[in-house]
Amino acid sequence: MVFDGNNNIINSCSEVIMNVVGLVTEHNPFHNGHLYHVEKARESCDAEYVVSVMSGHFLQRGEPALFNKWARAKMAVLGGVDIVVELPAAFSVRSAEAFARGAVSLLNSSGIVTHICFGSEAGNVGDLLPAAKLLTEEPGEFRDLLGRHLAEGVSFPSARAKAICSYFTGQREAPVSDIYARPNNILGIEYLKSLLLLKSEIKPVAIKRHTAGYHDRDIGLDMDIASATSIREELLAQGGLTGKVSSVVPSASLDVMREEISAGYGPVFLNNCLKILLYKIRTSSPGQLADLYDVTEGLENRISEIAQWAQSVTGLISEIKTKRYTWTRVQRILTYVLLDYTKERARFFDETGPAYIRILGLSKGGRNLLKKLKKKAEIPVIIRTTPFLRGKDEVSDMLWFDVRATDIYTLLSPGSRIPRQGLDHKIMPFFRF
Amino acid sequence: MVFDGNNNIINSCSEVIMNVVGLVTEHNPFHNGHLYHVEKARESCDAEYVVSVMSGHFLQRGEPALFNKWARAKMAVLGGVDIVVELPAAFSVRSAEAFARGAVSLLNSSGIVTHICFGSEAGNVGDLLPAAKLLTEEPGEFRDLLGRHLAEGVSFPSARAKAICSYFTGQREAPVSDIYARPNNILGIEYLKSLLLLKSEIKPVAIKRHTAGYHDRDIGLDMDIASATSIREELLAQGGLTGKVSSVVPSASLDVMREEISAGYGPVFLNNCLKILLYKIRTSSPGQLADLYDVTEGLENRISEIAQWAQSVTGLISEIKTKRYTWTRVQRILTYVLLDYTKERARFFDETGPAYIRILGLSKGGRNLLKKLKKKAEIPVIIRTTPFLRGKDEVSDMLWFDVRATDIYTLLSPGSRIPRQGLDHKIMPFFRF
Numbered sequence: 001m002v003f004d005g006n007n008n009i010i011n012s013c014s015e016v017i018m019n020v021v022g023l024v025t026e027h028n029p030f031h032n033g034h035l036y037h038v039e040k041a042r043e044s045c046d047a048e049y050v051v052s053v054m055s056g057h058f059l060q061r062g063e064p065a066l067f068n069k070w071a072r073a074k075m076a077v078l079g080g081v082d083i084v085v086e087l088p089a090a091f092s093v094r095s096a097e098a099f100a101r102g103a104v105s106l107l108n109s110s111g112i113v114t115h116i117c118f119g120s121e122a123g124n125v126g127d128l129l130p131a132a133k134l135l136t137e138e139p140g141e142f143r144d145l146l147g148r149h150l151a152e153g154v155s156f157p158s159a160r161a162k163a164i165c166s167y168f169t170g171q172r173e174a175p176v177s178d179i180y181a182r183p184n185n186i187l188g189i190e191y192l193k194s195l196l197l198l199k200s201e202i203k204p205v206a207i208k209r210h211t212a213g214y215h216d217r218d219i220g221l222d223m224d225i226a227s228a229t230s231i232r233e234e235l236l237a238q239g240g241l242t243g244k245v246s247s248v249v250p251s252a253s254l255d256v257m258r259e260e261i262s263a264g265y266g267p268v269f270l271n272n273c274l275k276i277l278l279y280k281i282r283t284s285s286p287g288q289l290a291d292l293y294d295v296t297e298g299l300e301n302r303i304s305e306i307a308q309w310a311q312s313v314t315g316l317i318s319e320i321k322t323k324r325y326t327w328t329r330v331q332r333i334l335t336y337v338l339l340d341y342t343k344e345r346a347r348f349f350d351e352t353g354p355a356y357i358r359i360l361g362l363s364k365g366g367r368n369l370l371k372k373l374k375k376k377a378e379i380p381v382i383i384r385t386t387p388f389l390r391g392k393d394e395v396s397d398m399l400w401f402d403v404r405a406t407d408i409y410t411l412l413s414p415g416s417r418i419p420r421q422g423l424d425h426k427i428m429p430f431f432r433f
Numbered sequence: 434m435v436f437d438g439n440n441n442i443i444n445s446c447s448e449v450i451m452n453v454v455g456l457v458t459e460h461n462p463f464h465n466g467h468l469y470h471v472e473k474a475r476e477s478c479d480a481e482y483v484v485s486v487m488s489g490h491f492l493q494r495g496e497p498a499l500f501n502k503w504a505r506a507k508m509a510v511l512g513g514v515d516i517v518v519e520l521p522a523a524f525s526v527r528s529a530e531a532f533a534r535g536a537v538s539l540l541n542s543s544g545i546v547t548h549i550c551f552g553s554e555a556g557n558v559g560d561l562l563p564a565a566k567l568l569t570e571e572p573g574e575f576r577d578l579l580g581r582h583l584a585e586g587v588s589f590p591s592a593r594a595k596a597i598c599s600y601f602t603g604q605r606e607a608p609v610s611d612i613y614a615r616p617n618n619i620l621g622i623e624y625l626k627s628l629l630l631l632k633s634e635i636k637p638v639a640i641k642r643h644t645a646g647y648h649d650r651d652i653g654l655d656m657d658i659a660s661a662t663s664i665r666e667e668l669l670a671q672g673g674l675t676g677k678v679s680s681v682v683p684s685a686s687l688d689v690m691r692e693e694i695s696a697g698y699g700p701v702f703l704n705n706c707l708k709i710l711l712y713k714i715r716t717s718s719p720g721q722l723a724d725l726y727d728v729t730e731g732l733e734n735r736i737s738e739i740a741q742w743a744q745s746v747t748g749l750i751s752e753i754k755t756k757r758y759t760w761t762r763v764q765r766i767l768t769y770v771l772l773d774y775t776k777e778r779a780r781f782f783d784e785t786g787p788a789y790i791r792i793l794g795l796s797k798g799g800r801n802l803l804k805k806l807k808k809k810a811e812i813p814v815i816i817r818t819t820p821f822l823r824g825k826d827e828v829s830d831m832l833w834f835d836v837r838a839t840d841i842y843t844l845l846s847p848g849s850r851i852p853r854q855g856l857d858h859k860i861m862p863f864f865r866f
Binding site for chain 2: 274275276278279280282283307308309310311340404407408411417418420421422
């Protein structure tokens, strides 16, 4: 284990002839901050290769991706990533914990990844590690604190941040430290927790995420998620690629986006699914909604009720949202509605863990690494889906869920032409010659 | 029974103090031909009142109605109908046989309808009655002929028309008489068949439907369905109410349509449901599609296959269509997809028959008739839905199916504002003061 200071790490590294750094990404879309992250990760880990595990068509915040996964993989490869693999929809639309567990397990199963490099507000692993250990061990005292804060009716992430601070300070009502409340730190803690639980030999490296406005003049190097958010907002507000967008994304990304937009495939916004979502809710019984993952405490009634008059997906979310159910959680739940992601499916996928490594994009160097990956990986490496869909096993179950996510995603395309069903069987990974 | 020439008819009529003529309609939209039909029906049956049983939001040809049922009921009342009742979706989207059986049973259950007046190409009951009797009795010889023609792979209506002609002429390959092949005659035969099967005392009256072009200069009096079809085509092609439309509909109808269009509620076209339909097909298993009503002989695979690339509902239909599965039948099946109308539901609804008389519109006179209807009807008369949805009986099951049909229909509205769910609980029948 990399953290415990003994020389296991030397032993394990001696088997690895090169460093491969893994990133957990969404690239929605791939911008200059991501470019910086790729370069910085390669540099700080002295890595020969960069492998990115990227969410497919539905993202951790419960939104459909602006552009399809092949386009986003292309942007990432053109931005310096050697292999882009897909984080199955089974994990990509889940809470920070399950999302991180899925992504880290996948990288761990690859057998070739030596480092994980993530951006966080804290900027170093040491600040996040105590919380990760605490959450892994979950001592009784901590569980009590967590239960107490949850009973206040706040959201789970908020209750947990409070419990961590109470535990470390020994005070029942400690001020919540920024470290445990900022979104990328929360994800970072989850990555560390997953590494600990997996007893992984992968070495974590945190790089500092600049907050928005930190380098106002260096907007191109700004790594804050605000960049991706502001690009999405700009696309939504202006309906196209403006000068503001082109100033913050690499020109190769811009070209890919331009192609997708002119083909009518993107950008895809949450509201594009409004009528389909309302159809699904209006034709589902409360029992069917209650079977969906993360729908608890009668939330199904709230969803049914508010779907009666909602005029937009954001309107739907803002009305369903409560102190306990945050905006993002509700947004994710609506994606579960769309994908019919039931509690039963989630249980099955959680037991299985990522069942395959699906390749979405390869650089020239990535092709060499792919040979090594195929030898070392503990789970199947998938380039063509068809052979893996024939069985009745966990690989085909999880892959069908991705295929279906694509079939739903393509219906959200803004263009007049609907992309054909089964793109997952047709589109080959992007390969950079 | 009215046809057998004995004096039963006199006996039964003596109980009825006035004539009430029932019409089976869709009013999609209500045009001058319908106005003529209402007047002619009143006159030929010497009727004090006209009751129209009208399809709700989904029609016999498997299409959504251009305008919602309350707007269409309003047009009908303004056009002279005294009471408009809804043909439940359970029957309105079915083949001629089940559609007619549903509508005639409903009128029969009213206890007040003395006549049924329908338009047909033949124009008199006598021409249609032998076929109706044959189909009611279904002698073995006829069944053999029908089986032989079905085995040729042609559609059911076509095989049946052939079998009727073979039976009556005694020839195994008789030329098919127009009488058994024209759409309104087919419906007329079904009305007669339903009356015979129900041993109904309602007296059938057929009036001649003018074919398109019969009275070219009298287009306002043209009763052919081509009038409704041409209005729909005009609306679709021109995207609004043109002079051509206003020349063939009463001005009251025109006003109603204008209101609906300006509110963004209509006109609704089949293609408005494309993405929802594709979503439903793409997320249904072959087994789920095979459970739908009228999906047989592996048609579910054909539907799934063609939905992969279809770009329009008409494209979808034209590709699924075969010699056996006519355009209209396929169109209806797609409505079953949309409404999740399963074989099990159809069996249940068929056993039940129409479970209520739901009022959609009333003239001044209709209010008096309503009192009589409430006394005489064998099934509940519904004005407000809410009290009838609480039970767990056939009334609430069938009514929920209508409520859901409305909730799906409103999602097809062309306007930017989505009508709220549960309109069936909110909108009262149109009442003409």
